[in-house]
Amino acid sequence: MALDGIVIAALVQELRRTLLGGHIQKIAMPENNELLLTIKNNASQHRLLISCEAALPLLYLQRENKPSPLTAPGFAMLLRKHIGSGKITAIEQLGLERIVRIETTQFNELGDIAPRALYVELMGKYSNIIFTDESNVILDSMRRVPASVSSLREVLPGRPYFVPEKLQKTNPLSLTEETFAAALAAESGLPLDRALSAAFSGISSLAAQDILYRTSIDPRAGFSDLRPEETVRLFATFESVIEKVRNGQFSPVMYVRDELPVEFAALPLAMLEAEGLSLRAYDSMSELLYSYYSLRAKSARMRQKSADLRRLVQNHLERSQRKRILQEKQLADSQKKEKYRVYGDLLNTYAFQVPPGADSFVAENFYDDNKPLRIPLDKNLTPAENAKKYFDRYAKLKRTELAVDQELEKTVQEEAHLSSVLTALELATEESDLAEIREELAAFQYVKRQRSPKGKRPQKIQSHPLHFRSSDGFDIYVGKNNFQNEELTFKVASGSDWWFHAKGMPGSHVIVKANGQELPDRCFEEAAALAAYYSKGRDQDKVEIDYLQRRNVKKVNGAPPGFVIYHSNWSMMAKPRAEI
Template identity: 50%
Template structure:
């Protein structure tokens, strides 16, 4: 997990800067496995969120409050009794474990000075918040762990607190080069796995970063490394961990577009192809990362039903299109039947009774010899009539299929554009517009009495460094409105070539646009398209006055005949987003 020992050490450093020597003024328990402590430190007041959630253990300083239950849980009441208004004397991390220990002094009921420990273990499904006395006896914990649940350690009132050493990991802050080399060569596993399974606080993310910095493949067997490579790995290992001893952290979030991918307290060079957003503190990183990640997760969950409808409709239409293409291929032999009929009309007088074929010259093909199969039970005229009947049937089928193929292809392109819009959706209002489009075109039935959604959200509005405005549609309805209602004739229109994507409009001020504006608009068109994960995307662009919409065509569909082209990478990190809804 990304919340590794290095992130915890960064968090503890920040907590010591703010809260060491400060007081705990309020204690709340918003969730069954979560505490919210209000701390009065050297520079004012902040809240410390501590979550022992099995799926999302967290700890960070924040300015935001959370609503608490009307009746405080027992664990919260116990903490209020003992350490409310207590002073934090020390905050530390044992080794590089994912554990934060708060030593707190307070006055008991008799006015005597007492010392307690509040221990936050942020270790995935084993996460817990444990309250101990000065002899490390457990007073209580937010989760009770009995011997029936864990054979390694009970976490119950009265038991002695200790950190179980089940993984037998080494402390990375005390290892030397000799022990490092011996350990790497002793394990029959990949290089990165050897690192994160051998040393405390090293996550798979950091292990891969260490390998990347010394130009080694983290998936190669550790035993395959030679002495020089292991030495380079050790140097890289020490360089990454030096931030802990020197407190030179670089808290950052790695993003793919707007979606957060990873976070760390060290610079992640292995993600050099993605955007790295630096933050002032690791608390800001954690709060921002999980808030943004939650948005993307929630939108994906809410869009799952729409995705299923679109995917099902796409599969059905693709199968129908393949069947229609096969049927169209079968109609290509209709001309053969017409020629057979013509040959029988011309040469049928010479056919002997009960003949099985007619051999004659085909005047449609430079008088080459042709053999016309015959039904011996029928006359030449009846055979000719049968061939003409087959020809006319296949001709009618071909004419109908030509129209159906266009309609089915249009439906597939329309559904693919909706699928791309779902990939680009970042808010519930985006999903509402996409759902309305699916309802309007019959993919979803409108419920009885349900009115058409009147919600409208605005397109993305970007601005270049020299002030040129660029607008990006989020879905087909918005693309139509942006291109044919908002844009003016001399504005420039951009779109990814040959794939679903957003319409991009550059508002023209006066005169020609600078070259870099065309490039910025091209990047946006590439990013907001089906090709956003490609290295390069070909972009068509032209003035809006040359973009036309055929009558009765589906939303987002346009035609144009003269255009310019450029090839751009889908990187929009340098562009400034003004508004997005």
């Protein structure tokens, strides 16, 4: 979700409370299109991150500093000259637009107070940071926009700053029922969810959908389809949301599915709560945004770092699948061997009845109640030579069956191993997890083992299984890869501990430390839910889980790590859940 006007309003309230009256101590540009202001206020230091990156415009307070380039860009140098020690005198939002104005004052070379302003525009691909003087004339901007790029507005030094009329929508902070209806009527050609966001500034598509959900109105309907009482109800719901914005009654929330952030908002969204997403409340909008983008960035970073390994494993898996299909076909062909043995036996028995030069012979098949069986013949061979040819073919197919059967078993095991590694890559949360998976692939010669620099010992991999505590106080451990699964099952778990695994699919070994006690039903359900989530079936509604005591789980000789067999187990259906 992009930052909408309501989120910006919550941020402005927080920035006023935290930064108003503070002095700018440091100005840096850690990244292209990114500005980091260090501000001291009330004996505390704050860092304001502003990004006008088209894909990810941002504005929030963060604790961590970021390294800056050795040579500061020109825009940073200009800001240092004009507001390097300036005092923040005003922070305001333009209506409910996604535009924040930060005003500063500083003494110029003549000793006069020189007001300056930073306009932070957080509007997707049009995002920008624009620096103006006291007359609202642009001194410079993070991204210069000439007339050849935009016909709405030039953003160049010396041009006046203004918001183009085409970007301005109806301000929802000052609405009556009549103006509300008129604004929606102007967008009557659109579905209501799109009409609300198109007609009013600061209302995102998600916020519009939530308002309609609360009003029990179909978002696909048009404004002209509404009955008068529905229009009144829609305005009342809309006005109740805007009233909270006017009064600054924000409740920053993030919605999470399976430990991954899905959406965030400055006000709770009933629509997402109804979908069953987990809710995390935050004290400030900055904390929420920092947490949201950190989690998203971490997930994206892990997928990027594991991309090469996933591609390699996927290629090996596809090769293994093709090999299995070919071997299964060879094995099916070898099942014809008995037919050739019967042909040979019958020819040897009835050789005296076969006419010379015949290309076939019908014999009574004493293996099948003397039913007649036609045997193809090579007319250039004697009956004995034809019989020998069939026996040779039988022997060859028998050898093929034995060899292919053994190779097929290895191929099926390899396919299962590679599938389990792919699942482990999906479960990896730390770089150490990827290092352990790479070590496993190297052990099976799928990749070359990385050599340590000469004279240095190989660095020991520190990766640990996930640890949970059940509602009844029992420790639950979840392996994230085959090495961890092996260690949990055969080193950490004792014989009386309970072992859980998704049935018939790659997944984590889940161990519940029983400590000699009997587990309550709730603990079984929680462990099964974790086993379902940390498996290949994590996206299914329900997953069948096998569970039994660890003493009944056996290691498969010669199999990859984490591969086990068991027989005396119970099963239950569980809904995948990433946390207890």
